[in-house]
Amino acid sequence: MNLAWIIFVLIAIGQVKTDPVTENDREVxxxxxxDILIQSLESQKWNSDETPCFNTMMKTLTHAKNFTLWAVWILDSIQLPIGQLYGAGVHIGNYDECLFPDKRMDVNEDMPQFKYCVNNLTLTEKLDEESYSRDPDVTADLYLNKRTKFRRSLTKALWGLCVPSACEPHSVSKIARAFLQISHLSPMDDTTRIEVAYCKTGKPEEYSLGFYIFVLSVTAFSILTISFSYYYSTGRSSSDTFVGELARSFCLTRNMKELTKLRDDEIYSMNLMRIISSFLIVAGHVIIVNSLHSTVNLLDSEEMAYKTSDFMIHLDLTTDSFFTISGLLFMRGMFTDKWKSPLKYMWKRYIRLMIALGFVTAYLALAFQYGIDGPLYDTIPREEIEACQTNWWHSILMIHNVVDARNMCNLVSWYVPCDFQLSIVAAILFCIYQKNKSLGITFLSATFTVGTVLSGLANYWYKFRPNPMDGFETYPRHSKEFTDNFIKPYTHASPFLIGAVIGYIIYTYKPKDYRKRISKFWSYVAVAIALLVMRLCLYGGYYYFFVSTVPSAQSGVYAAFNRAVWSTAICTIIVVCEYGDITILQKSFEWFPLVPISRLSYTAFLLQLPIELYYMGTLRTLVQNDYYQLTILSIGFSIMCYVGSFFVWLLVEAPLININNMLTYKTWKNVREKSVTSSDKQD
Known part of the structure; x- marks a missing residue:
């Protein structure tokens, strides 16, 4: 029986088909x-009003699976977050590929329309620095718990995506979340907040009436300058007539000579100081601009900044060099003014400051937006443009550093109203001094003391740091240290007044009559001490940002006196170069090209913001921030600022200054009177 059963089983097995399984039989x-992205999109909660957006996105993904060109094109423009842990806080993708596919392929009616949307991505709202860890085996969220050296959070980012035009902001955030869920950052999906910052369609803005007015005005000035220059060169005009003096005001040759003319009372030592200060300010702003949005290697960039922070972090002191020089020139000018009219002199100074400021303000408010486009344009550049369009009149009145300062036009122009306000104070002190010298000195001392004390008290009372640097996450416009303290006139009163005192000394003891009164030994000693003091002042910024981070009475005292000490060191170098015997510096300062470049520094200072905004607003990719890149950008921006300043001087600034002097002092009549007097003497 058992044998029969075994035989039966063997026969049955032999009848079973044993063909091998091929690849075609297996479902692959x-x-x-x-596919994963489609699943992520479907898992989002979509409302009925979001159906067009959802359907368009699903259509795009379905066609992309079939490798249809237009759909693959759109997905090819999208970049998942990369380098977030290394500080790359902006993920742009390909902006032009998203918005302008018609440039490289034929677009038909069946192809959906897309727009470029930038999202604010916050991976976690709460930072727990106590649980921070760099252990390679811990979860990555622990590494993100601590801010960087310059107080940047690695959990925040801007993320640009190409999405259907039919999508509203709440739908865009769902698409962004779906993409996040297929990225390496998906484990943080539950804690991540996504908000749409802005969207761009790529359609150019229509030119406004203001744009045409600005362009026509610049064109008119250019035509007038060329026409009057030619008319004046023919020799048919005379300076003793209104038309002749008007032609002379626009004359390119005359204005070029005015820019390069060496005056008898030229203070050569200030020229190189202005240029160096201007370059250092531009370099500092380049670091800030790159670190805010456009640096692919923020952690390396911060390490570089940290190594030089004992020198660079308190570079705002270089603005006090400008205040010192401005106070010196203002007070010397008040004493040498041949008209002896403080009101006329103040009006002349207002015009001198206002023309360049007004030109840059008009450019930012009326024309700048039409020449710039890019994925980051709607961040800081758009904010600056809207501030100028709203508060341009604050600039005209010279009050934008004290009235609605957070919305001032041209952020770097805070210097101009602050300088003018301090000029008013100095003019009042000048008038008092002219009436009663002892009373004038008393008021000067009191004003200096009040400015110094207020600066220290404000820092101590409101818990401000002595320098306005607030790290690489906060734009200065949104920093209380900057808008509520640094740009106020009392903060810079002491440098301006110290410069004013030196201006009076130079007026009284004219350098050409007192050359080399200080011996060579003491000249070198004084300059060495001044440089050492300046170095210590710069180190204070590092100390109160990285070491003593909590504002205290000590930091308040430093804030009260560091700018006055810096200004004193600057004035020491100026005095030694004018009255001492230090040939190396004197020869360097007297190099002729420094004279015109120095005179262009004011307008160049104002032009740096539009140039930096254009750089940021047109960026298509992040940059590697290192010493080489910083040097190239700083030199390039500085050259562009000075070249722009040169053209503004020839076409706008110099002609309007000349016209103001012509109308204020009736210069053509004075020429006629001098001519008559000369004829009488000859007779």
Whole structure:
């Protein structure tokens, strides 16, 4: 029986088909990223009003699976977050590929329309620095718990995506979340907040009436300058007539000579100081601009900044060099003014400051937006443009550093109203001094004391740091240290007044009559001490940012006196170069090209913001921030600022200054009177 059963089983097995299984018999399923993305999109909660957006996105992904050109094109423009842990806080993708596919392929009516949307991405709202860890085996969220050296959070980013035009902001954030869920950052999906910052369609803005007015005005000035220059060169005009003096005001040759003319009372030592200060300010702003949005290697960039921070972090002191020089020139000018009219002199100074400021303000408010486009344009550049369009009149009145300062036009122009306000104070002190010298000195001392004390008290009372640097996450416009303290006139009163005192000394003891009164030994000693003091002042910024981070009475005392000490060191170098015997510096300062470049520094200072905004607003990719890149950008921006300043001087600034002097002092009549007097003497 058992044998029969065994035989039966063997026969049955022999009847079973044993053909091998081939690849065609097995169902092969290929899961792609697009399939996962489709699942992520479907898992979002979509409302009925979001159906057009959802359907368009699903259509795009379906066509992308079939490798249809237009759909692959759109997905190819999208970049998942990369380098977030290394500080790359902006993920742009390909802006032009998203918005302008018609430039490289034929677009038909069946192809959906897309727009470029930038999202604010916050991976976690709460930072727990106590649980921060660099252990490679811990979860990555622990590494993100601590801010960087310059107080940047690695959990925040801007993320640009190409999405259907039919999508509203709440739908865009769902698409962004779906993409986040297929990225390496998906474990933080539950804690991540996504908000749409802005969207761009790529359609150019229509030119406004203000744009045409600005362009026509610049064109008119250019035509007038060329026409009057030619008319004046023919020799048919005379300076003793209104038309002749008007032609002379626009004359390119005359204005070029005015820019390069060496005056008898030229203070050569200030020229190089202005240029160096201007370059250092531009370099500092380049670091800030790159670190805010456009640096692919923020952590390396911060390490570089940290190594030089004992020198660079308190570079705002270089603005006090400008205040010192401005106070010196203002007070010397008041004493040498041949008209002896403080009101006329103040009006002349207002015009001198206002023309360049007004030109840059008008450019930012009326024309700048039409020449710039890019994925980051709607961040800081758009904010600056809107501030100028709203508060341009604050600039005209010279009050934008004290009235609605957070919305001032041209952020770097805070210097101009602050300088003018301090000029008013100095003019009042000048008038008092002219009436009663002892009373004038008393008021000067009191004003200096009040400015110094207020600066220290404000820092101590409101818990401000002595320098306005607030790290690489906060734009200065949104920093209380900057808008509520640093740009106020009392903060810079002491440098301006110290410069004013030196201006009076130079007026009284004219350098050409007192050359080399200080011996060579003491000249070198004084300059060495001044440089050492300046170095210590710069180190204070590092100390109170990295070492003593909590504002205290000590930091308040430093804030009260550091700018006055810096100004004193600057004045020491000026005095030694004018009255001492230090040939190396004197020869360097007297190099002729420094004279015109120095005179262009004011307008160049104002032009740096539009140039930096254009750089940021047109960026298509992040940059590597290192010493080489910083040097190239700083030199390039500085050259562009001075070249722009040169053209503004020839076409706008110099002609309007000349016209103001012509109308204020009736210069053509004075020429006629001098001519008559000369004829009488000859007779």
């Amino acid at each position: 399923v290929n899961i792609t990223n697009i």
